[in-house]
Amino acid sequence: LVPRLRPFTSTIFAEMTALATRTGAVNLGQGFPDTDGPAGMLDAAKDALFGGANQYPPGPGRPELRAAIAAHRERYGLRYDPDSEVLVTAGATEAIAASLLALTEPGDEVIVIEPYYDSYAASVAMAGATRRVVSLVSEGGRFALDVDAVRAAVTPATRAILVNSPHNPTGTVFTRAELAALATVCVEHDLIAITDEVYEHLVFDDNEHIPLATLPGMAERTVSVSSAGKTFNCTGWKIGWACSTPELVAAVKSAKQFLTFVSGGPLQPAVAHALRHELDWVAELRRSLAAKRDRLAAGLAEAGFAVWPSAGTYFVCADVRPLGFTDAAELAWQLPERIGVAAVPVKVFTDHPDEWNHVLRFAFCKRDEVLDDAIARLHKLA
Numbered sequence: 001l002v003p004r005l006r007p008f009t010s011t012i013f014a015e016m017t018a019l020a021t022r023t024g025a026v027n028l029g030q031g032f033p034d035t036d037g038p039a040g041m042l043d044a045a046k047d048a049l050f051g052g053a054n055q056y057p058p059g060p061g062r063p064e065l066r067a068a069i070a071a072h073r074e075r076y077g078l079r080y081d082p083d084s085e086v087l088v089t090a091g092a093t094e095a096i097a098a099s100l101l102a103l104t105e106p107g108d109e110v111i112v113i114e115p116y117y118d119s120y121a122a123s124v125a126m127a128g129a130t131r132r133v134v135s136l137v138s139e140g141g142r143f144a145l146d147v148d149a150v151r152a153a154v155t156p157a158t159r160a161i162l163v164n165s166p167h168n169p170t171g172t173v174f175t176r177a178e179l180a181a182l183a184t185v186c187v188e189h190d191l192i193a194i195t196d197e198v199y200e201h202l203v204f205d206d207n208e209h210i211p212l213a214t215l216p217g218m219a220e221r222t223v224s225v226s227s228a229g230k231t232f233n234c235t236g237w238k239i240g241w242a243c244s245t246p247e248l249v250a251a252v253k254s255a256k257q258f259l260t261f262v263s264g265g266p267l268q269p270a271v272a273h274a275l276r277h278e279l280d281w282v283a284e285l286r287r288s289l290a291a292k293r294d295r296l297a298a299g300l301a302e303a304g305f306a307v308w309p310s311a312g313t314y315f316v317c318a319d320v321r322p323l324g325f326t327d328a329a330e331l332a333w334q335l336p337e338r339i340g341v342a343a344v345p346v347k348v349f350t351d352h353p354d355e356w357n358h359v360l361r362f363a364f365c366k367r368d369e370v371l372d373d374a375i376a377r378l379h380k381l382a
């Protein structure tokens with residue numbers, strides 16, 4: 001294995017899920033739901049499978065899916081031409097990787113906000129670029145974006161910034177003020193923003209998802225990435241997309257076509273159906289997830305953790321120190337065997353493990369009885 005990929009020999013999700021399976025633990029580590037998406041979407045996939053849609057779809061994605069993606073972005077006031085400004089990818093993961101491969105050169109710097117989704121560091125490394133990490137700060141009871149720190153991280157070599165909101169793992173949803181300040185930095189320094197919006201629909205209470213591309217000066221410099229997995233409970237389908245200007249989409253497509261070429265042919269029309277007809281189902285999913293967040297957060301607090309509020313995503317973060325632990329990673333590796341629950345140590349998503357080694361991430365995208373079982377087990381920790 002080449003040196004630049006040596007830090008990436010396995011993923012925390014694969015390891016933790018394997019440990020949970022081996023020990024029979026309740027898996028609140030890897031974020032995936034344990035119920036299916038809307039029946040109409042599943043029927044559409046079945047119809048496509050038996051209707052002959054089983055060969056290569058067009059390189060940029062099936063036209064009806066690109067049209068549905070563009071129509072869906074209009075909810076934010078963003079207009080994209082389905083033919084030249086929308087690209088279907090193998091999940092958000094490929095859209096992000098292809099964007100980095102297409103838009104950065106070895107020696108370029110990419111600003112990454114930590115804690116960061118694990119694929120970002122690997123994809124920056126595969127592109128040969130260098131990551132410059134800026135930490136979220138725990139402030140006013142939430143994890144906030146320190147835009148001054150972002151500004152300070154910019155150098156003449158900075159080419160792009162990766163922005164994930166709603167944010168995995170903290171559940172932070174960036175405010176309009178945070179995004180506006182960030183947009184100013186991007187415009188001032190002529191940066192490309194790659195936004196990871198896979199949790200765009202999973203925002204709770206009165207929080208709002210605001211795509212960075214809607215801010216002044218940003219549409220022409222933002223590659224907006226999202227995917228169907230989280231919105232429609234189909235994380236295994238890996239249907240994602242990137243929306244941007246014709247120039248940026250053409251660049252991303254150049255890389256994408258030699259990574260996977262195409263994927264998920266018969267799933268593409270089903271996702272098109274879902275984007276157009278299943279948003280009421282998604283509204284119900286959002287209500288249900290907000291209640292699950294409350295259920296797990298309350299359970300964790302009763303079990304003795306200090307819990308950060310989560311404004312979106314599948315995740316809630318908890319501080320292990322009130323329970324007398326000092327090493328959250330060590331605890332995470334013991335938890336499955338000790339009490340039968342799996343969680344993820346947040347330090348693995350950072351370049352500053354010592355500063356984050358009191359935080360565990362728990363997924364609440366599970367059936368209530370599964371959450372209750374986990375909560376009962378967590379009480380045994382005290």
Ligand code: PMP
Nearest residue numbers: 091092093117168198227229240
């Ligand atoms: N970004 C974030 C923040 C995620 O949590 C995930 C994992 N679900 C992904 C990207 C990957 O998305 P996909 O499965 O569509 O590739």
Ligand code: GLN
Nearest residue numbers: 013014029030031032168
């Ligand atoms: N996105 C999911 C998480 O953060 C897992 C994705 C994966 O397993 N690669 O838990």
